[in-house]
Amino acid sequence: MHTGDAISGPVGYVGGGLQMQVDAQIGPAGDVWVTNNWQHYPAALGKVDEALSALGAGQGVVVFYGMAKPVKTPLIGPPQRP
Secondary structure (H helix, E strand, O other): OOOOOOOOOOOOOOOOOOOOOEEEEEOOOOOOEEOOOOOOHHHOOOOOHHHHHHHOOOOEEEEOOOOOOOOEOOOOOOOOOO
16 A cells, blocks of 8 residues: 555445544554544434433544554654654
């Protein structure tokens, strides 16, 4: 793969694992961590039965091992090459 290549299929991601990302981070080893904040979006809007009210929060973390180049994680400022 090259920079800018799509990593999903032709219709994108389905099934909830990577549909509404909240954050993506690159770890020192080059692993890409993506958090997901989608499970049952009407629950986040407060328009569901009380039994479903806790489903508005995120429900997953996806990790792509070794997808990025390793980085040096700084205490302050942007990531840098090691």
